[in-house]
Amino acid sequence: METNEDAIHPTAQQARAALADTERVRASAASLSATPWPRWFAITLTLYIAAIPPVYGGTLASPQWLLPNLVWGVIMLMMTAAYMVLFTVAGLNWRKKTGVALRFDVLPKRATVPLGIGLPTLLVGSALAFRASREPLWLLAASTIGAAVSIAFHLAFVRMHRKTS
Template sequence: METDARTPRPTADEARAALADVAQVQTVANSAMTAPWPWWHYACVTFVVAVLPFTMAGALAEPAWLLSNYGWTLVMIGLLFVCAVVFPLAALVWRNRTGMTPRPHEVSLRGVVFLAAGMAGLLVAAGIAFLVTGSVYVMVPPSVAGVGLVLGLRVVHGRVHRRKQS
């Protein structure tokens, strides 16, 4: 067995073999962690992002539609809560199934931050447009754009994991 303090530095060929070993282990680990976000996670986030602008219109509508402004605000907060919970829940389900906790990739994290910031900006702009025009149709573009952002995030996430495996 090796003796730590006296282990000599490896030769170039030994270092190359060690790096190949590392690459092989990481390929196996990455393939075990491919696409840790399940379909229901994306379905849930897509639904929330698609519906959120309309709940915001409901919260701002004068006179109120179907629910009171307060009721729509509660629905909106509930949807945001669901969206916040679904991320750690997906990670927990994955952890229990595989015995490995996925480490969020930097690109995926940036994508989630971009989605959150993008949706917040779109909602504010659409809310102002709704207050000015009073038309619910101004909520369609942010809804469609939000769904596009989620689908784009899924594509980027898939590519990142494929790249990690190669």
């Protein structure tokens, strides 16, 4: 290994080794931050996604369906507030456990972009289809598909994390 009389400046070989170490640390941090949610949050998220179509369908129903529209709206607000609190708790617990904040930018775009477009379209579209047709099967189908997608993505991210760690 080359030596450098001026100890302040590293040699080219030392600089390359330091960059390689930095890259390994960066890859490790990205892998940790892409780790799936805790199991309890994945279950909560799946239940939340499954509940959105009937609740949102109830808010859009004309005339009211099962409950007054205002009650459906309050239920939706309470569900969303509870989800936000649990999302925050999961993120803080993950950061405390690993020292790395949860980040969405490290997840593969080929999976997250279709999810980000498809899932809201499915959930909102089913409520609109229910309003137009008065057929609750739209809501049941959207709940089932949404829950299946949530579970599938969680399992895919578990597998992705295992491959990188």
